[in-house]
Structure formats: structure tokens, C-alpha cells
Amino acid sequence: MLTIYGPKQRFCDGLSRRNFLRIGALGLGGVALPQLLRAESASGIGRSHKAVIMVFLPGGPSHQDIFDLKTDAPSEVRGPFKPIGTSVPGMQICEHLPKLARMADQYSIIRSMVGAEDNHYAFQCLSGRLSRTSPPGGWPCLGSVLSKLEGSLSPTMPPFIGLSPKMGHTPWSDNGRPGFLGVGHAPFEPNKGGGQEDMILSGVTLDRLSDRKSLLQGFDQMRRSLDSSGMMEGLDVFNEQAFGILTSSKLLEALDPGKEDPRVRERYGKGDPRNRDDGGPKLMEHFLVARRLVEAGARCVTLAFSRWDHHGDNFGALRQDLPLLDQGLSALLEDLRQRGLDKDVSVVVWGEFGRTPNINKDGGRDHWPRVSCALLAGGGMRHGQVIGSTDRLGGEAMARPVQFGEVFATLYQRLGIDVNKVTLNDLSGRPQYLVDNGLQPMKELC
Secondary structure, three states, X not given: OEEEEEEEXXXXXXXXXXXXXXXOOOOOOOXXXXXXXXXXHHOOOOOOOOEEEEEEOOOOOOHHHOOOOOOOOOHHHHOOOOEEEOOOOOOEEEOOOHHHHOOHHHEEEEEEEEOOXXXXXXXXXXXXXXHHHOOOOOOOOHHHHHHHHOXXXXXXXXXXXXXXXXXXXXXXXXXXXXXXXXXXXXXXXXXXXXXXXXXXXXXXXXXXXXXXXXXXXXXXXXXXXXXXXXXXXXXXXXXXXXXXXXXXXXXXXXXXXXXXXXXXXHHHOOOOHHHHHHOHHHOOHHHHHHHHHHHHOXXXXXXXXXXXXXXXXXXXXXXHHHHHXXXXXXXXXXXXXXXXXXXOEEEEEEOOXXXXXXXXXXXXXXXXXXXXXXXXXXXXXXXXXXXXXXXXXXXXXXXXXXXXXXXXXXXXXXXXXXXXXXXXXXXXXXXXXXXXXXXXXXXXXX
């Protein structure tokens, strides 16, 4: 196991958690990389390269302060933010998202997401399912499904990579779980640890990940240590392949934002230096690394950005976080388009639920699973539109309620997977469709 120390992250449960960048033979959600490679070798895999980047906003962002502002609502509901026009006539979003406003033709906003569960759990956003309906072994997330159906595009690039950081045992930052598909389709998680042994690159932190020289020196020292101990001679073909992934220039370069053109990197930004204590998931580099990974061959990349559980000082927190999201997400969408990847790479941005219409006594908004919002971009979809609407207070879906599974059906359709035909067998051998019965791709987008 390789560990690169990073900053701490604090959530509403009061716990402070250290963020690591871990790359190692056990950094795969608890499964050794050789096991993953054996499982992939045993399965038939495709060679097409459609991909998905999923940006999870942990904690549940306040939809009525970001994409669904209610200027006609009472003061205890509407908040202080003003809507601004976008490049799409009639579409308005929050004033703190000016970059996204200028490129609204490149994405679609769903204002009427329904069917969420009232808990801090990434499961539904990652799988499109409710956890309480799971078959034996649990539902697999989208990345694991793609790992099973499509497999690796390159032997040195895992098909499913999760960039969300380690935050104790909380499910907030899950990158996704393989469910009944088994550990062979778990995400490769360079920001999490899963084993007992650890190799630490002394003096290299996440903030210095771009220091290519220090990183390569650390790997060179690790290689020499392994060779001198005779470990390399005893590795079988899968272990050698695993070590090749961990030290291959392709994966390392994709994970290293320092290899990017400085002008492109500047466009993505580097986060807010005033808030490094809880800045792990705010690292702007994750947007850039996600693009680099799909360009290098990953089929699904998940990341968690900031924290949105604003029970208090909702608007102060949003004034800090929305400009960061605006910069990172707009840079990602622009970068994908300029590189000709926007037709093949779908991007989805959402949180586990919305926030209450009423502002509480602490200036915050509480959990509200009855309605939330989402942003979809790329994937060759029809964009420049708002789908669905809520009532005057932003508390109930009015027009076109959208289920999480409908978004997943759309993503699968853009990946070339027919949700009406493709099934995967669960642990009992029973075939399971990829989305809940009756849910179809969204006609507005396809």
C-alpha cells in the first residue's frame, strides 16, 4: 500500500477525518488488485469507450439556492441569492455560477428529482436504486456494472475509478459498491486504503502530488526496495500486472494534474487556500484528474466535491463553495468539449436529496428528500434545457417528476446499453435488470 497524506475533512457528525491518497495492491475497496485482474480476465470484456463522470455533492445541496431559485417566495424561503440569465433564453441559475451560466447550452438541469431516501447515503446516486430493495449481495453501482459489461479498455487502466476520499466508516463518500457482482468489480480507489500493510512516501502530500520529481523518486525507491528483497521474482502474472498498473506511467500520469498544460490546470483552479482543514473533497484537481482518467481509458470515474449539509449558515457556505463548483465544473465541461469527448463522456452532478423550503433559525436548510435537482452534460444528449419544475416554495415536484432510475436508464442508453434487454444475475442466479421495472431513458435528453 502506498499512502500520500492529505488534509482533514469535517462533516455534520462532528468527526474530523484525515484524507489520504492511497495507491496500492489493496486500495480497491478491500480487494487486492490481482484479484480484480483475475476476475476481469475470466470475464468477456468489450472494447468500446463510452464513459461517465459522476460528481457527487455529499450532504445534499439546497436546490432552491442553486438551480431553482424562488424569487416570488416569502423571505423565510427565498434566501438572499439572485438568479441570473444564461446563454439559453429563459433559463436562470444562481448568481454565484456565472461561468456555468455562460455555457448553459452544454448541459441540462433537472429541477424535479424525486424518490430520495432521507439519509446521508451515496448509494442511490451511485446505483439508481433504493437500498431497502436490494437483492442478496446488494445492488451494484453504475461503475461496477460497466466494469462487468464492458471491462478494461487497457490492461494498465482500471475501468472503474473512485476519487472520493476516505472519511471513516461513513457512506457519504462511497465511490460505489459492486454488490452482487462481487469484489472483482469494485472501484479502484486511489484516495482510500483497504489493507493492513502500508508503504508511505515520506514528505509527499496531496498538495505536492503535482511535484512529479518527488513522486517518481518515491516510486523508484519503492521499486528498488522490492527488487532487493526478491519480491518481484515471486509475483505471478497477475501480481506483475497489478504492480504494472500501480507504477505504469499511463495511470500515474492520469492521476498527476502536474502533467497537464499549465493553462488548462489554471482554468480548473486549485481550491480555496483559506479552507485547507476541510479541503480534501474541495480539491479542484479532482475535476481535472477525472477528465484525464476517462481520456486515458477509464469507463467510470466518481468524485465527491465539498460538503453540502448546511443546517447552519447555508448562504455563507454557498458563497464559498458555489464559485469553486462553478470553476471546476465549467472547466470540466469546456475541456471535454474542446477535446471532442463530450459526445462519448456523460457527466452527472447531484446530491442525495434537497433542502427544506424554510430557512431554519440557524440560517440553514435541513434535509428534504421530497425533491432535489441534478445537472446532466455531455454524452451526446440534447442540452440547453430545464426539465421539470417545483411549486412556488420549491418543496414539491410539479411538472415532470424524475426518478433516479430514469437518469440511470439515460446514462446506460448513452453508453449503448439497452436497459430493456440487458440483465445481470444476482447471487441466487436470478437475472436482474439494470434499473427498476418500467423506468426508461428520458425522452427529453435522448
